[in-house]
Amino acid sequence: MSDVHIVVLAAGKGTRMKSAVPKVLHQLAGKPIIEHVLAAAAALSPRSTTVVIGHQAEELRSALARHPHLQFVVQEPQLGTAHALLTAETVLHGKRGTLILLSGDVPALSAPTLQSLIQVHTEAAAAATVMTAIVPNPHGYGRIIRDGGKIARIVEEKDATGEERQVQEINAGIYAFDLPGLFDAVRSIGAANAQREYYLPDLVSIYRAGGRRVETVTVNDPVEIQGINSRRELADLARHIRRRTNDTLMAAGVTLLDPDTAYIDPDAVIGTDTVIHPGVSIEGPTQIGRGCTVYPGVRITRSRIADDAAVLDHSIIVDSSVGPGASVGPFAHLRSAAEVGPHAKVGNFVELKKTVLGPGSKASHLAYLGDAVIGESVNIGAGTITCNYDGSRKQTTRIEDGAFIGSDTQLIAPVTVGRNAYVGTGTTIREDVPAGALAVSAGRQRNIEGWVEQKRKKASE
Numbered sequence: 001m002s003d004v005h006i007v008v009l010a011a012g013k014g015t016r017m018k019s020a021v022p023k024v025l026h027q028l029a030g031k032p033i034i035e036h037v038l039a040a041a042a043a044l045s046p047r048s049t050t051v052v053i054g055h056q057a058e059e060l061r062s063a064l065a066r067h068p069h070l071q072f073v074v075q076e077p078q079l080g081t082a083h084a085l086l087t088a089e090t091v092l093h094g095k096r097g098t099l100i101l102l103s104g105d106v107p108a109l110s111a112p113t114l115q116s117l118i119q120v121h122t123e124a125a126a127a128a129t130v131m132t133a134i135v136p137n138p139h140g141y142g143r144i145i146r147d148g149g150k151i152a153r154i155v156e157e158k159d160a161t162g163e164e165r166q167v168q169e170i171n172a173g174i175y176a177f178d179l180p181g182l183f184d185a186v187r188s189i190g191a192a193n194a195q196r197e198y199y200l201p202d203l204v205s206i207y208r209a210g211g212r213r214v215e216t217v218t219v220n221d222p223v224e225i226q227g228i229n230s231r232r233e234l235a236d237l238a239r240h241i242r243r244r245t246n247d248t249l250m251a252a253g254v255t256l257l258d259p260d261t262a263y264i265d266p267d268a269v270i271g272t273d274t275v276i277h278p279g280v281s282i283e284g285p286t287q288i289g290r291g292c293t294v295y296p297g298v299r300i301t302r303s304r305i306a307d308d309a310a311v312l313d314h315s316i317i318v319d320s321s322v323g324p325g326a327s328v329g330p331f332a333h334l335r336s337a338a339e340v341g342p343h344a345k346v347g348n349f350v351e352l353k354k355t356v357l358g359p360g361s362k363a364s365h366l367a368y369l370g371d372a373v374i375g376e377s378v379n380i381g382a383g384t385i386t387c388n389y390d391g392s393r394k395q396t397t398r399i400e401d402g403a404f405i406g407s408d409t410q411l412i413a414p415v416t417v418g419r420n421a422y423v424g425t426g427t428t429i430r431e432d433v434p435a436g437a438l439a440v441s442a443g444r445q446r447n448i449e450g451w452v453e454q455k456r457k458k459a460s461e
Contacts, residue, residue: 023229098177245264262278333350354370369384399411421436424441
């Protein structure tokens with residue numbers, strides 16, 4: 001197969017989004033719209049990928065900086081799709097092979113569909129191949145006009161006759177072009193149309209008039225070529241992607257008790273026999289093992305949940321990991337690389353931040369454990385906090401295997417509680433506790449008889 005080069009058009013303003021954010025950077029199923037397009041393009045192993053930018057160009061460059069292989073060209077002013085393609089000539093001059101032209105706001109296009117486009121194009125030795133779709137409501141799209149079954153031209157809706165507007169086959173705006181001679185042909189496109197712009201679809205009639213071969217590929221699912229121009233369309237496409245993701249998961253052995261309220265990003269991986277309750281959000285490249293249960297209201301982002309773990313109601317887990325057989329929640333919060341070990345328990349209103357909770361350890365109620373390393377089979381009592389910030393930097397608390405931390409304990413980091421040590425209730429730990437020792441800081445209890453009555457008398461005087 002000849003070299004493949006990708007050009008992604010992303011220069012438009014997206015005025016109907018009514019947003020300060022570039023349209024192609026709006027989030028869709030866990031990542032910006034254009035990232036879906038780039039992922040499909042990357043599956044083709046292209047020799048080069050060029051993004052045409054214009055409106056808010058620097059913001060787009062910055063957002064896509066994590067892709068060092070991308071090349072950028074600026075379209076200024078924006079004078080139509082043909083003009084946009086011409087801006088890429090500087091980086092594609094002298095190249096041979098097939099150019100695939102994509103739109104940065106068409107994110108549902110799959111890699112297999114693009115591969116079929118390339119296959120038809122190369123096997124037919126076509127100068128251009130146009131992706132089309134049959135839709136019941138073609139309003140707003142360019143229509144495919146055929147002659148003897150072959151594509152003859154593409155007419156934009158504003159330039160179409162009443163009869164042409166009845167055609168239901170539309171131009172998807174996705175093309176394959178033979179690179180040699182392409183830019184010379186594009187330069188011959190005029191702007192004699194309602195928009196006074198240079199329409200790339202006009203290249204079809206130019207090629208046909210010059211005796212060059214033009215083919216079409218019709219997609220099976222028109223949703224694949226659906227563009228996003230408004231927040232309504234963004235929501236509609238997000239719903240479609242979510243439904244497709246959930247159907248794939250259920251077919252693979254995952255139970256979704258209410259698929260309509262399971263918000264699972266396509267990058268997530270979930271094992272068989274895991275049960276997802278209603279109202280759950282699973283975001284980014286999260287991995288959930290086999291036999292897990294995720295209860296209502298849970299949000300898991302970029303995290304790993306091992307086999308047979310349970311995440312109870314209304315818990316939040318971000319950039320963290322939960323070991324096999326462990327239990328988290330309800331109303332727990334794990335963040336910033338928290339690690340919950342095998343069969344450990346994080347209970348009601350417990351927060352872990354940059355903390356390792358070892359195998360079989362428990363923090364069952366109302367605790368904050370930040371910048372802590374907690375060993376195996378440790379009990380953390382209710383109301384325990386690690387005081388990890390000294391006013392200038394974070395300090396570490398270490399609690400070794402088998403230690404018992406009584407309720408309402410404050411551990412002033414940096415501090416270590418030794419193996420099998422015992423910290424009494426209501427203790428403030430400012431110094432290390434040796435292994436096997438008892439640590440207490442509270443004085444002996446005193447009861448002052450009659451104190452309440454005396455206070456009442458003074459208040460009434």
